[in-house]
Amino acid sequence: MSVIYKLTFSLFALSLLVFGIYGTYQLRTEAENLRDDVEQETRLLAHSLLVSIENALRDQQPEDVQELLQQIERLRPSVDVRVYLPDDMIRSGAESLNWPQEVEQSLSRAARERAITEFYFPADEPDFLVLSLPFNEASTALPGNLAVVRSLQKMKADLNKTKTSILLSFFSFILFTSLLCFVLGHVYISRPLRELRQAMLAFRKSTEPPAPLPVTGADELASARQEFNRMTAELFSAYRRLDAETQQRRQLQRALQNADKMITIGQLSAGLAHEIGSPLQVLNGRARALAKNGEDPEEVRRIASILVDQTDRITRIVQRLLEFAPRHSAEAAPCNVIQAVAEVIDMLGFEARRQGVSMTYAHPDTLPLLLINKDGIQQIVLNLLSNALAAIIDGGSIAIDLSQGSIVYADNEIAALRLTVSDTGTGIAAEHLPHLFEPYFTTRGKQGGTGLGLAVVKTLVTEMGGSVVAETEYGRGSRFIIHLPWKPPS
Incomplete structure (x- = not known):
């Protein structure tokens, strides 16, 4: 695989990785922002309706509540509002809308317990945002709950549009970048390298210095061409010095052989010093002992026998070294x-x-x-x-x-x-x-x-x-x- 293809595929893979991570992060951030906006708007709407419904119930005007719910239905079709009262009567602006049974059960339980409830349904891929608020006891003596169910279809549609836009931008950028990298790489890298390779082949087959390559620009390839021209000139100059260097090398080899002989002589001398040094040390010690115990004939004879043995040993060592042969056991x-x-x-x-x-x-x-x-x-x-x-x-x-x-x-x-x-x-x-x-x-x-x-x-x-x-x-x-x-x- 050529360098251009490697570079193009590498850039494609890197762009795919980087923009894939960025796109995923952007989609997740956008989804979280949309959810926060929907939740904030739903809470604001629910608290506003709660105040109005509490006032209407306190004044014992339930028809105002029904009218309010109908207005909400006309203005916000995606929002369904219901009022849970103690007699289980539900006043709503959309009697025909059927909620999921799990949502009905959760809202009924929250109304009985006078609890604040907020959740998404279903939990994994939510279609609704459910919010239930109890009436304020100080505002009305009638207990109950206000339930607001908001459809998330519009939010999903916005997310899908964002996802489509990101994917189109993502693939367009990768395709354009890879194509641009391939074209520019072919012009600025592949073609100069091919010319340099052809010059190398011609140099290997030629017996004369080749014509210098043209050097244009100040990039790395231009520097490589310049160094190639300099290298060919120096190589042909080196060929002319080859005979002289060969002669010098032969002289150096002879010098190294002489040095090796000197090292061998030094090792032989060290071996001789060690082999003879130990017996001489014994001879020295026994001679000193003989000087101190010269009056005892038995001791003199014993020490003299040791001296004779050690001198015989030195004689054998010297004989082996003079023969310049390996020591035989x-x-x-x-x-x-x-x-x-x-x-x-x-x-x-x-x-x-x-x-x-x-x-x-x-x-x-x-x-x-x-x-x-x-x-x-x-x-x-x-x-x-x-x-x-x-x-x-x-x-x-x-x-x-x-x-x-x-x-x-x-x-x-x-x-x-x-x-x-x-x-x-x-x-x-x-x-x-x-x-x-x-x-x-x-x-x-x-x-x-x-x-x-x-x-x-x-x-x-x-x-x-x-x-x-x-x-x-x-x-x-x-x-x-x-x-x-x-x-x-x-």
């Missing part, structure tokens, strides 16, 4: 998990005591040997404990719990090793939880954090087929729960 071997975790706790014991942190280690008396990578499980515990120590300020506690549990693996529930590390540190903010295991994400960048500790934990646990869950409350501490499938040696 070491082969699993039977391992005493209780002892492997205890060795890590013992390595970090000096640093924990220096910070005023107490570490507790809960585990069963014995656990079956587990087929697992010992270096991997120790790396997991070392990273978790290092993070816990970094999160504790001004003393606190770390709890390590080792037990047997279960894990869902390949849709089957199997036995698993459960490792829990809890601390009373600062905890982790809720907005940081989704990024907790992402590489290089850290909240301790100013304190030397690399953001690789928990990423390494996640990688190692995933390689072993396990799961890791973090529970934390900001300002209260954190807890990490790790489940690893229990694989006994064959």
Whole structure:
């Protein structure tokens, strides 16, 4: 559907809605005004007749009442007046007019009760306005009521004329407006748009700049033509600069590739710093302990053994990085998990005591040997404990719990090793939880954090087929729960 038809139909619908609401409101207002006028005129007539009839009855001249009613019949054919007296005699100017039975009953009841009654009959589509007024006892000693029934046919006829006039005006205006909108839209919108479309088609098929479109007037379409002429000129000018920009783009791509290499080198450096930093921290702590306990041969040998293990570990890390190959998981071997975790706790014991942190280690008396990578499980515990120590300020506690549990693996529930590390540190903010295991994400960048500790934990646990869950409350501490499938040696 073209724009002109859409605009014409939209204007038609809007006019129909607006004038429909206005016409309905106008008819309702006109009906209310006519009713108010009829009611006011009927009340005025009834009170005037009431005074005259009371005077005539007080002077005992009923023939004057009959004459008055006949005059009303001649002057106002649409009004019927009756007088209800105690002897049920009805004096009226139109004895042949038959009122509806419901109206007769209502007027008779009002005469007996000497009540003022005013109502429309029927209530939904009234044909009559009924008004009954009792005689004033002070004016006449004879009780009774004056009943005035007015026909509403003239009022209905006036309303029908008003409705017809509104409908004719309404449809005439809508038809004229829609036709005018269609003609003007075709002249000022449809034709210029068609010319602009033809120019676009010619521009797409041409290899040379097309002739500029004529620009007349100062409306939006003239502005669009002017912008189209400017656009075609700029596009053909841009084609000439395309080769130079392509060359610049190639240079930019080479620069981005070099930058990507630098980023990779930076990530490799960060990984190297993290992988070697943890063993060096242990070496530093044990060297300090060795300096203080140099007189105890047993302690010296134990610390020296730890130093040898950590230097061997650094050697393996450096060898893998020099090979520039992905880290390969070491082969699993039977391992005493209780002892492997205890060795890590013992390595970090000096640093924990220096910070005023107490570490507790809960585990069963014995656990079956587990087929697992010992270096991997120790790396997991070392990273978790290092993070816990970094999160504790001004003393606190770390709890390590080792037990047997279960894990869902390949849709089957199997036995698993459960490792829990809890601390009373600062905890982790809720907005940081989704990024907790992402590489290089850290909240301790100013304190030397690399953001690789928990990423390494996640990688190692995933390689072993396990799961890791973090529970934390900001300002209260954190807890990490790790489940690893229990694989006994064959």
